[in-house]
Amino acid sequence: MELGDVSNFIIEGNAPAAEQWTQSAIDEGMDPLVIVNEGLIPGMDVVGERFKNGEYYLPEVLVSARAMKWAMNLVRPLLAETQGASLGKVVIGTVRGDLHDIGKNLVSMMLDGAGFEVVDLGNDVSPEQFLEAVEESDANMICMSALLTTTMPIMKTTIEMLEQSEIRQNLRVMVGGAPVTQHYASDIGADGYAPEAATAVEVAKELLGVEK
Ligand code: B12
Structure with a gap:
């Protein structure tokens, strides 16, 4: 599974594809932190650049944000799996x-x-x-x-x-x-x-x- 693929799904704002890719990566045992830091965030970084350069307008940014959200919803419970007492x-x-x-x-x-x-x-x-x-x-x-x-x-x-x-x-x-x-x-x-x-x-x- 190529992390660049999920970055592209975020850039394109393809929420179903971003979600599907993330689910498969999780099923294959990929570290959720790697998915976020090397797949999802780099995608959003490109969206930010394009918005800044005037290549993207708000509607594009919104669909990308939605794709990011769908993928993050799958990763969240895995990052939240914690043991022991609360640190604060x-x-x-x-x-x-x-x-x-x-x-x-x-x-x-x-x-x-x-x-x-x-x-x-x-x-x-x-x-x-x-x-x-x-x-x-x-x-x-x-x-x-x-x-x-x-x-x-x-x-x-x-x-x-x-x-x-x-x-x-x-x-x-x-x-x-x-x-x-x-x-x-x-x-x-x-x-x-x-x-x-x-x-x-x-x-x-x-x-x-x-x-x-
Ligand atoms: C996505 C986005 C949107 C989406 C937001 C969707 C959502 N649910 O969040 C939508 C389309 C709604 C939006 C709207 C607007 N946006 Co906007 N948006 C962005 C964009 C492209 C990406 C932001 C993002 O999510 N980055 C990815 C995340 C992972 O990074 P991050 O937020 O920086 O967070 C990381 C760190 O900063 C840090 N961090 C964040 N919070 C915290 C808190 C703590 C305590 C700590 C320790 C760390 C920490 O950790 C995070 C993870 O690593 C940025 C461009 C950019 N490059 O930042 C513009 C940007 C922030 N937006 C901008 C603007 C102008 C707007 C609008 C005013 C546009 C308009 N004309 O209407 C509106 C404002 C709406 C409002 N009232 O808030 C400008 C701000 C310019 C400025 N100097 O103020 C930016 C910089 C784009 C630009 N270059 O012009 N936007």
Whole structure:
């Protein structure tokens, strides 16, 4: 099975083919992480490039995102197979005004698979919703994703709001998303940043002081 094939199905937005390919790869025992990192994400990267260059418009991006979702739905339960006690509780979401959730879902899946308990609030999550969820679930960490330069400041607003309440003391904050940098993360007072999902797991473990 060629990983390039599933990348192409994502690029073409062929959801049934992407799903079928992923199912066959799983049946043949391919590592789900390899499917995601070497098949699905490279496909989405090309979609991103084409969108940027004006070769793709929103409808094409949407069908590609749908193909990515169908394939990820099959991989998710495998990454989530985890043993042992929870490493910590994480509240995750894409910030208010931002509907991009593919990267956030990957981070969510990887944290889940690594043994964290994940409360996924979805996308378009307001600072108030983050705060409420943290209080309700007694989370150790909050993860915010932003893909738009216009929505990045919502991460700052959320951190400021957390800082006005007592819960910030026992809560680690990690941020990410394509336009986010370590510099920006430090600037807004986040405790951690990761450029992609696998590193996000490492940083989460570091921040919560759990063994690697
Ligand atoms: C798919 C996509 C869409 C889809 C989203 C579907 C969905 N369900 O997510 C749709 C079509 C809806 C969409 C809409 C729009 N989009 Co769009 N979209 C993209 C695209 C092509 C890919 C994003 C993606 O999924 N990448 C793949 C994932 C795996 O990567 P990722 O998100 O970066 O996530 C990884 C890391 O960043 C990190 N990470 C992510 N989150 C987190 C969180 C934490 C805590 C951590 C630690 C790490 C982490 O780990 C992830 C996995 O490795 C990007 C281009 C690009 N190259 O990024 C544009 C892009 C983000 N979109 C863009 C724009 C402008 C828009 C629209 C405004 C377009 C419009 N005119 O309407 C709307 C906005 C809608 C809204 N309100 O949110 C711009 C943003 C420009 C900017 N500087 O702000 C981009 C960069 C395209 C471009 N070059 O112009 N989009």
